[in-house]
Amino acid sequence: MDPVIVVGAGPVGLALALALAGQGVPCVVLDEGPGKDEPRPARTLVLHPETAAMAARLGCTTLRDEGARWTAWRTLRRRQEPVRTALEPGGPAPLHIPQHALARGLRDAAHAHPLVQLITDSRLDTLEQDPRGVTAHTRGAETTWWRGSYLVGCDGARSTVRKLLGIRFPGRTAVERHAVAALRTELPWPDEALLHRAPPEEVTARPLPDGVWRLDWLLPPRGDLVTPDVLVSRIRDTLAGWCGGTTPGYDLLDTGVYTLHHRLARRWRADRVFLAGDAAHLLGALGTQGVEEGLRDAENLAWKLALAWHHGASPALLDSYQAERRTAVAARLRAADQAMPALRSSGGLRVLVPGSGRANAALLADAHLGRGPLGAAPGYARSPLAPPPAEGTVPTATEPGAPVTDVRVTAPDGTTVPLRDRLGAGRLLVVLVAPGTGVWDRRHWLQAGLMPRLAAAVSALPVRAELLVAEEYPGAAAHTVLLVRPDGHLVGAFGGVRPAELYAAADALRGGPPGTDDRAPAAPAAHAAE
Numbered sequence: 001m002d003p004v005i006v007v008g009a010g011p012v013g014l015a016l017a018l019a020l021a022g023q024g025v026p027c028v029v030l031d032e033g034p035g036k037d038e039p040r041p042a043r044t045l046v047l048h049p050e051t052a053a054m055a056a057r058l059g060c061t062t063l064r065d066e067g068a069r070w071t072a073w074r075t076l077r078r079r080q081e082p083v084r085t086a087l088e089p090g091g092p093a094p095l096h097i098p099q100h101a102l103a104r105g106l107r108d109a110a111h112a113h114p115l116v117q118l119i120t121d122s123r124l125d126t127l128e129q130d131p132r133g134v135t136a137h138t139r140g141a142e143t144t145w146w147r148g149s150y151l152v153g154c155d156g157a158r159s160t161v162r163k164l165l166g167i168r169f170p171g172r173t174a175v176e177r178h179a180v181a182a183l184r185t186e187l188p189w190p191d192e193a194l195l196h197r198a199p200p201e202e203v204t205a206r207p208l209p210d211g212v213w214r215l216d217w218l219l220p221p222r223g224d225l226v227t228p229d230v231l232v233s234r235i236r237d238t239l240a241g242w243c244g245g246t247t248p249g250y251d252l253l254d255t256g257v258y259t260l261h262h263r264l265a266r267r268w269r270a271d272r273v274f275l276a277g278d279a280a281h282l283l284g285a286l287g288t289q290g291v292e293e294g295l296r297d298a299e300n301l302a303w304k305l306a307l308a309w310h311h312g313a314s315p316a317l318l319d320s321y322q323a324e325r326r327t328a329v330a331a332r333l334r335a336a337d338q339a340m341p342a343l344r345s346s347g348g349l350r351v352l353v354p355g356s357g358r359a360n361a362a363l364l365a366d367a368h369l370g371r372g373p374l375g376a377a378p379g380y381a382r383s384p385l386a387p388p389p390a391e392g393t394v395p396t397a398t399e400p401g402a403p404v405t406d407v408r409v410t411a412p413d414g415t416t417v418p419l420r421d422r423l424g425a426g427r428l429l430v431v432l433v434a435p436g437t438g439v440w441d442r443r444h445w446l447q448a449g450l451m452p453r454l455a456a457a458v459s460a461l462p463v464r465a466e467l468l469v470a471e472e473y474p475g476a477a478a479h480t481v482l483l484v485r486p487d488g489h490l491v492g493a494f495g496g497v498r499p500a501e502l503y504a505a506a507d508a509l510r511g512g513p514p515g516t517d518d519r520a521p522a523a524p525a526a527h528a529a530e
Contacts (some may be wrong), residue, residue: 026117182254203215257455261284277290393494432465
């Protein structure tokens with residue numbers, strides 16, 4: 001099979017290439033730029049635990065040194081006492097990192113991976129498809145034709161791939177504007193993020209390493225130009241208001257004015273070509289995270305393309321990428337649209353968003369902290385890959401389709417790690433909840449209790465799977481068997497060993513037996529076509 005072509009070398013494109021390479025799929029990444037990312041301290045992003053864990057699995061080494069985890073979230077509101085929400089430093093606390101640092105860490109990992117080929121100064125201008133694959137033409141330092149099994153456009157909001165496919169990109173323009181500054185200073189609450197609301201004014205402060213802070217001021221959607229003098233005045237007034245009336249010393253590192261748009265591509269798949277990241281969607285208002293949604297696109301698509309590349313795929317498997325991810329992003333955009341009229345009004349109105357009865361400031365905090373309709377990781381309960389109702393299913397604290405809890409699990413070889421560390425290899429995870437396994441003699445695991453029957457059932461599944469054991473899982477009784485997707489979402493939970501039901505669920509997850517066209521023979525995997 002020819003490699004997968006990834007157009008675009010931002011965080012989403014690099015993450016997708018690394019995720020595919022980690023599952024044995026060679027990739028060519030076409031980078032329009034020179035292969036370097038301009039440092040912009042004021043251009044940052046927030047990763048919540050599951051996406052931060054994904055980046056770490058992919059080999060991104062900049063997360064620890066150049067990202068900061070908040071210890072608390074503070075909400076200040078006019079004429080009210082501050083509200084402080086403590087966060088667990090090693091747990092669900094968000095990770096705040098400059099985008100260029102994330103991209104650099106992923107780029108370094110891509111350079112080091114033998115299955116990833118990075119091609120700089122390559123601008124796509126032609127795209128052709130046939131039943132066997134995709135042919136792409138690039139201009140730049142050299143004019144080249146490329147041949148791939150699939151192609152994924154991760155080339156940003158002005159996506160050439162999307163335009164060549166003729167896919168519409170409707171939505172709303174200038175939903176929000178923010179003035180942004182990155183500066184080094186001392187604030188009264190080190191390592192704690194802040195939301196300060198005094199409608200119509202709104203300011204957020206989020207820490208980075210080495211005493212650096214990113215400050216965001218909400219601007220009128222179509223207000224006056226923010227000059228350097230105006231921005232410096234905002235900085236001084238804001239810092240003085242937080243520091244007892246006196247502006248502390250500060251070093252201004254970077255500034256910018258960002259206009260946020262909400263858009264959603266009509267289609268995310270056209271035969272063997274897919275869209276991901278900003279090429280497929282734009283969001284960012286009310287604390288929603290566009291790059292993080294793009295990383296979720298990459299994780300969702302990678303295991304499906306890898307399965308198709310190695311074994312062939314049913315149409316339902318590849319179609320499920322759009323069905324799952326586009327639906328999830330549409331729900332996020334809809335929640336923001338519903339909340340925005342009240343959240344951005346000056347009348348102090350309260351708003352009820354489906355699933356949340358929190359007041360305005362708390363709703364915004366939830367968006368930043370990865371909770372509620374604006375921030376929580378999506379679930380795929382209505383996925384076309386969801387198995388049909390079956391006997392023997394049992395409830396847990398995780399609904400089918402939702403991300404699993406990151407409990408500690410043990411493999412038959414005795415390795416004990418967080419569950420998320422076993423993701424990303426393109427295999428299903430089968431987790432037996434067995435209290436007391438910590439005292440088992442691991443040499444005899446496969447001969448103890450339910451393990452022989454469960455191991456036999458796992459080896460018979462139609463998709464490659466790994467058998468794990470957990471001491472406990474929230475809401476699960478002893479001897480519950482969890483079936484987990486390669487991207488960490490729960491397929492289902494079964495009471496005891498039920499080989500037929502496990503097989504049916506795994507078969508549903510792959511969309512049924514593979515089709516015949518996805519494994520059609522291709523030319524030898526020379527990366528560039530002559």
